Amino acid sequence: MTPAPLPPRLVNALPRTVDLRLVVSDMDGTLLDGDGRLPTGLHEVLARMKEHGVLFAPASGRQLGNLQELLGEIVAQGPVIAENGTIVADGPRVIYTNTMPAPAVRQAVLATRRLFEQGYDVGIVVSGVERAYVERRDERFMEQVRRFYASRQEVDDLLTIDLDNVVKAATFDFQDVERGSSQALMSAVTGVQVMAAGIHWTDMISYTASKGLALRALQEAHGITPAQTAVFGDYLNDLGLYDYADLSFAMENAHPGIQAVANYTAPANTDDGVLRTISELLRRTPPGVGPRPQGPGTGPAARRPRPHAAT
Template sequence: MIMKNVKMVVSDMDGTLLNSNHNVSSRFFELFKQLQQQQIQFVAASGRPYYSIVEKLDSIKNHIIIVAENGGLVIKNDKVLLSNIINPNRLSELYHLVTNIANTFPIFCTKDRAFILRASDEKIKTFSEYYSIYTIIDSFEEITDDVIKIALYHASNSESYIFPHVKHLKPELNVVVSGNHWVDISDAITNKGHALSFLQNNLNIKSSETMVFGDYNNDLEMLKCADYSYAMANAHQDVKAVANYETETNDDFGVEKVLEHLISESGNN
């Protein structure tokens, strides 16, 4: 496989670049310096909010592009390049729907904070790994900002226990199983693929010059935007079916091993 034409690398975070302890490896940060030297743009693309991605990649935040909230936000150097919100006129209806799904915990995600419906301290601790800046609410009226995404959490399995209750919202809204515990609801055009296409057009980078890593169904659209599309070994079967290649798990440095190959080839360009 010839990788020397790659100009942009895009990676999902949870289950992909982050290990099972939600950490980015020192090995990646060393490789990032080499990507910079070879003028390869790095993009972090996640269902996480912008501020959470920044926390994980703080030392390089000024040198990367961040696609947050499954493509609802695209930010570079604190400048918002793209923002898609859920129609405010639909929020009350959606609030009523998602707060009545059994054993499901909704989080209303805005650019700068999350609004979390009151839950146990244990659940709030779980959510704060992803949504570290948050306000606990008891009613719809307490949501004071434009909502980019509604994240729904189920302790055992989101695909079985949440998705059947919200799938009817498609195609007017984008509804995606984004993890074993999560289902996300966004504006209809919001997905990581739409955000990546936006960047490719703006940076004049082709799919043949793009490398993407992902592990779950919210990565499907962006994997289709890259010739060098990689599913993690720990990925959902839908992701493996779409990706052109497979790498090792997120705990076995799957992303880093491919980047080492890329850097080696690019250096010989």
């Protein structure tokens, strides 16, 4: 199945030729459709990417195990950025992790408990590298947890787990987080980044972690530059990606903060925006033999592209 062509305005705005070596895409609201399913035609597009020597890396707030379960062979031998950049795997190997300070994990757990006592319908998930832990266990909450965490363990008290090896704490709110719970967590949890990661999730990760820094680690591992990188995102936890890619796309359904920093706007996730855009980029990419190594001092450097009006 060949994806539909892009709008002429975007087609005309893209470079005539690109040296594409790496495509990084967020999952929910970006690659996945409105029902959270992989888009039809994904495997065909990935096969074409492989022919051109282009790597594909999902970059998600989801757990590594969840991404491996959802994507299967797609990530079995390739790179993946999980837990909002706190874990990077390259095939079967985890090549990078970034943990939270233990005091911040404790603050996150206690703050979420206080919000629940105050009437907020919230629960927290605390993630280690291998599994996630929860103390709220009602079926309504666990239904949300199972969507994003394949490897999980229920405990009586989250403060009894190993707090020194936590990569992310994420609070789920059945209401919109911008109605108050996210701001409350920002005030209560110190020493880490606290960010809205969707309508219902607030993520807390190390100050030195982001999807962008995880992308940089992948670029350095494979000798790829920002000029050879395309990124796709829709929400604020994707912001870091845009520091390390010249071919930067906000989804049409993206948060205004993402649209402000992206060079281009791709069609919405409900309109196969990622696959349609990749297909057009591949048409402009000469066939290759895989990512090309670089010499000393020529590795990728951070730079934020200027906003572009193309859609």
